[in-house]
Amino acid sequence: MDICDVISVEDVVLDLKSEGKTRLLKDLAVLASRRIGIQAGEIVSVLSAREKLGSTGLGLGVAIPHAKMRGLTRPFGLFARLDAPCPFEAIDGQAVDLVVLLLMPEASPQEHLNVLARIARLLRDGEAVAGLRKAADAESLHRLLTEGKNRQAAVA
Template identity: 45%
Template sequence: MQLEDILSLDGIKLLSSSSSKKRLFHDLGEMASATLGLSSSAVIEALTERENLGPTGVGGGVALPHARLEGLDRVRGLFLRLDKPLDFESVDRQPVDLVFALLAPENAGVQHLKALAIVSRTLRDPGTCAKLRANDDPSTLHTILTESNASQAA
């Protein structure tokens, strides 16, 4: 599995600001509806339920919200870069400006875990995060994410 299998160009967006985690999940729900044909409310509810189990802010300004949903045939990703960092109750207590949401079929099993590992490994690299923060073009962001992942897999 590669990031390019999970993340399409239309699944990348820059947000000038999001006032709260709840608002961010609404933004992700709208993106999932527009790009994946999923119910916005179902995505919001699933992400919120998972987040209630424990914050998905993994540190370094990165959050990896994830959920399992009906209506998906494979694991899919959405990436947001926030101009204004948001409190995400991260493990390092730093605000988040890079958000990679993973949405998986309810029965994804190991594929969901593999996708989380790939995304986590990619966004744990400070160089990759610096490049993501320095670029505003969704196409460039997609290239940074997918090339970084491909070089790590090699």
């Protein structure tokens, strides 16, 4: 499964406003809820439970909040570029401005880890991250996500 199978161009959000980590997770849950038909409150609940285990802020301005969801039949991802960096309790203490929400079906643990690993690998690529921060629109950003996936596949 590739990143483009999980994040569609409709699931790329630019200039999302955020007033902190809790509000950001709620806003992402509302956006995801509209696309997958699961109540936003349920999504916030699983994301919050995951964050209690340790922040999903990877550092360098990137976070990948993720969780397994009961009732989800296929993986779902949403990419958000924030209008301003948001405190996220990242491992390096830096605020985040690039966020990938990843929701996976409960019954697919290996698939969950594979998709999460691909996204994390892409977001550690400084050139790819710089491009994502500069992309003019959702289509361009989505194309960079896909190209990043191809570049990573060639390396792996």
